[in-house]
Amino acid sequence: MESSEIITRARTEGERPPGWVVLPLSRNSVLVGILGWFTGVVLGLGLFGIMAYSVIPHNYQYGIIAALITTLFLGFLLFVGLGSLWAMIVDTRRILQADKYLIVITPDEFLKQEGEKIIHVPLMYVRHVTARGAPPxxxxxxxxxxxxxxxxxxxxxxxxxxxxxxxxxxxxxxxxMRTPTSLAFVDSRSEHEVIVVDDKSHGDPFMIAALLKQYAASAQSIA
Known part of the structure; x- marks a missing residue:
């Protein structure tokens, strides 16, 4: 089945065949993430501004060690602020284009739409489904x-x-808090790793992993 046909049928509830797993983007999960990134922007850039105002140029007049430590602290705060800002922009775009983010698992195929990018892998080529992070x-x-x-x-x-x-x-x-939760598998046609999810915006990655393993095992046993 072509990718476009799978996406069309997955988005039309009345046309979904039995056994299809359709995981749209969870707006609530992404919104919670945006709030977290916003906090990072405020803290990172806010503390950077306060610290820069307080230590420049004074700390750079007391030798190389003081200047190095000051630069490291300022760099860290700037990294946190700008990194959070970029992540917030990315998640905001996902919210605005939520209809272009979708995961579909059929009895024979795996499909993921992420913006204009589409990943389509027959389940018979899905290997080493691995969920990383702290389980529920x-x-x-x-x-x-x-x-x-x-x-x-x-x-x-x-x-x-x-x-x-x-x-x-x-x-x-x-x-x-141990590690971020993500889910990936290996496409045996190219031996490349395919990232299924790297957050919970489509649901619990461990639940998705269990479904993907079950469907892949079933498809491969039939093949």
Missing amino acids: PDRSTSSPENRPNPNARENVLSLFGGRAFTPSGMGWRMKR
């Missing part, structure tokens, strides 16, 4: 973070500081 938290009562009877120390800490400040709560937060 284990909500079962057998996990330490969710056991029904926390110890006395955690009860006292949670009473004064909330559950987030207990050892189990802080451990859960560290797991969630």
Whole structure:
């Protein structure tokens, strides 16, 4: 099936064949990301401006070490501010062109539309589906973070500081902050890595990975 036909049928709910997985862009997720980037712009460029006003030219008059340290701090703040600004612009464009961002998994094919770029890979060539990052938290009562009877120390800490400040709560937060979550696979025709997602704008990457593995295994077993 041609890419244009897959996209057209995926966007028309009444024409979607059974078994198709259609993942449009989640505007709410992207908006949350934009708010985060905006905070980075304000903090990065704001602190850069305040610090530059305070230390230039004074710190550059006290030798090379003071000048080097000052330059490193200013460079870091400028990098954070400009990097966040660029990411905010990119996400804003995604919001404005949300209808051009789509992931479709059919029983036979994988397709991703990202603006004008379209990636179309038959599932029989999908290999090594890999989700990177911290998986969703284990909500079962057998996990330490969710056991029904926390110890006395955690009860006292949670009473004064909330559950987030207990050892189990802080451990859960560290797991969630470990690495950015992304999903990719290898196209065996060219051995090139294909990035499926690098954020949660199309849903949980681990859920998408499970679906992609299931569909790819089914297509390859039939082939």
